[in-house]
Amino acid sequence: MNQSQIAELLHTSQTVYSRYERGFQTIPVEHLLILADFYGVSVDYILGRTNVKELNKPKRP
Numbered sequence: 001m002n003q004s005q006i007a008e009l010l011h012t013s014q015t016v017y018s019r020y021e022r023g024f025q026t027i028p029v030e031h032l033l034i035l036a037d038f039y040g041v042s043v044d045y046i047l048g049r050t051n052v053k054e055l056n057k058p059k060r061p
Contacts, residue, residue, distance in 0.1 A: 010034055 001009075007017040010031045019025035036043045044050045 006035075009038060 003017050004014045007014045020027040032043045032046060036046055041053050042055055045053055
């Protein structure tokens with residue numbers, strides 16, 4: 001996906017999303033959560049706090 005498509009997913013502009021990527025603007029928590037859900041990874045993975053992509057899914061009885 002390109003920046004415009006991701007920006008649309010986040011309900012923001014391509015310019016704002018580009019600023020997130022380049023580190024010129026802090027990404028809001030709400031946008032981190034949307035991206036984590038979209039990509040199926042944890043927010044920690046997006047933030048570079050872990051290399052583990054897989055989510056710990058709760059076990060159902």
